Amino acid sequence: MKLSKKIESIEKSDLAKVRLMSKDYENRGIKVIHLERGEPDFDAPPYVAEGIYQALKDGYTHYPVLQGEPALREALAEKCRQKNSIQCGPEHIGITIGGMHGLYVSLRTVLNPGEEVLILTPYWLSISKLVGLADGVCRYMPFYTGILDENYSSEQFEKDLRDNIGPKTRVVYINSPNNPSGAVVPHEHLEALCKVAIEKDLVILSDEPYEDIIFDGLKHESIASFPGMFERTITCFAFSKSYAMTGLRLGYIVGPPDFIQLAWSRLILYTTNGIPTAIQIGAIEALRKGDADIERMRAAYQERRDRFVEALRRVKGIRTPMPKGAFYVFADISELRGDRPIYDLIADWLEVGVAVAPGKAFGAEHVDWVRFSTASSMEDLLGAAAALEKRYGTK
Ligand SMILES: Cc1ncc(COP(=O)(O)O)c(C=O)c1O
Structure with a gap:
């Protein structure tokens, strides 16, 4: 069928690319912690x-x-x-x-x-x-x-x-x-x-x-x-x-x-x-x-942010400014990337079981950043930070 060129010309997202890449690693038996997604891990209140x-x-x-x-x-x-x-x-x-x-x-x-x-x-x-x-x-x-x-x-x-x-x-x-x-x-x-x-x-x-x-x-x-x-x-x-x-x-x-x-x-x-x-x-x-549930989830996101940023700040080569809201941590990985294409680094991280969104998905000039989602369990967040610390060493 001939379809709209305008719709066909919409680029697929970098997130879809990361998801596709992580499937490969999962098929090889690597357990991937998915921190590339941006969806609350809570359920809607009853x-x-x-x-x-x-x-x-x-x-x-x-x-x-x-x-x-x-x-x-x-x-x-x-x-x-x-x-x-x-x-x-x-x-x-x-x-x-x-x-x-x-x-x-x-x-x-x-x-x-x-x-x-x-x-x-x-x-x-x-x-x-x-x-x-x-x-x-x-x-x-x-x-x-x-x-x-x-x-x-x-x-x-x-x-x-x-x-x-x-x-x-x-x-x-x-x-x-x-x-x-x-x-x-x-x-x-x-x-x-x-x-x-x-x-x-x-x-x-x-x-x-x-x-x-x-x-x-x-x-x-x-x-x-x-x-x-x-x-x-x-x-x-x-x-x-x-x-x-x-x-x-x-x-x-x-x-x-x-x-x-x-x-x-x-x-x-x-x-x-x-x-x-x-x-x-x-x-x-x-x-x-809903007020109490909003506050319960907000407090959980804040606690995850606190502990995840603290853990990430121990990893050599990652600079982590403190986010003040939403459920993301945007970190500067310029030291780790060097002059490699960002997808080389994404692949390295998938090798140790961590999926993140590349910063360039959010604007071309953010090639030296990655986004972690903290809409994930504390166990996954701390597990991901520990895997990166093991891979790159402690500051
Ligand atoms: C900044 C921003 N605006 C809008 C939306 C869309 O929200 P919704 O899921 O309600 O369509 C999102 C979803 O991730 C978002 O991050």
Whole structure:
């Protein structure tokens, strides 16, 4: 069959390559610890499943309300006002099929062909594909590793933003806490971004699925809550990480009314016609009862981060800055790689049973970094660090 050249031209991801490589090693009998994946290893809390089951029994099997169940949007508006300080009502919220769908809907609704999205790097790998699918063009600017290493000032950031915003730039994509680096964007850097966005009349696409996974007492900040930003910010949230609900595919967008209206009255209507109501009712249960579970999982991620970073810092040749959020550790492996291709190093690590994601999956200039996911058991994390220490020696 002749198929779309545009879809065919989408590159396969580096993660798929690592998965394929690890199969080879597993077939040779090597037990591989999979730290390349980015999915919570917890299950969704039971009250979510019960809510969904009850909704199905109650007959919620018909077409959904297009923009999302009113009770869910009411509850989310309350959550966004209280927790995110975003002054919104249910009319500013639209329900999506997970965070990824929210990002696609946002980009598709905002961009005209050829308009640019400035992506701060390293970035979550799907975003560049989503920009392409929405007929946009990606522009990249290094950012999060400077935040992670605490050597990138907000003044420099503001200057770099100005230098990297061209006449076709319409959107800046920001993601804090960040996948893959675990960096949390400081208040003054958010302020710098607001200043430039207002001055240059840009849209901010703020991707916040890790809002609840944040450490060391830091408080998550939503850029839509900053003065003058609500009308130019689209915030994509998801239930996937906070409630370990990845498989239920539920997310939501908070944005200005003209954006929500256009996205839902056209794009959503003619593509999905809404999101299954029963899942949305399960999500209401998550919002009502989930605080303790969010905290339980957050605390577990923090403990894993603490012990894993400590163990990794003992390994010769690996430099490990401390992530402040999300469930990733982004480490500098330049010393180990030398001038070898990164996949030689990935193969070496698979030989000792450790699979990680190469940093270049998250931006070409991050060839000297790898991402470990801490959404894995403590035993696996410490086992992986011990295997690397055995292979490369102790610092
Ligand atoms: C930064 C970021 N944004 C969005 C998503 C998509 O989340 P979802 O699984 O809800 O589609 C992910 C998932 O890994 C992510 O890491």
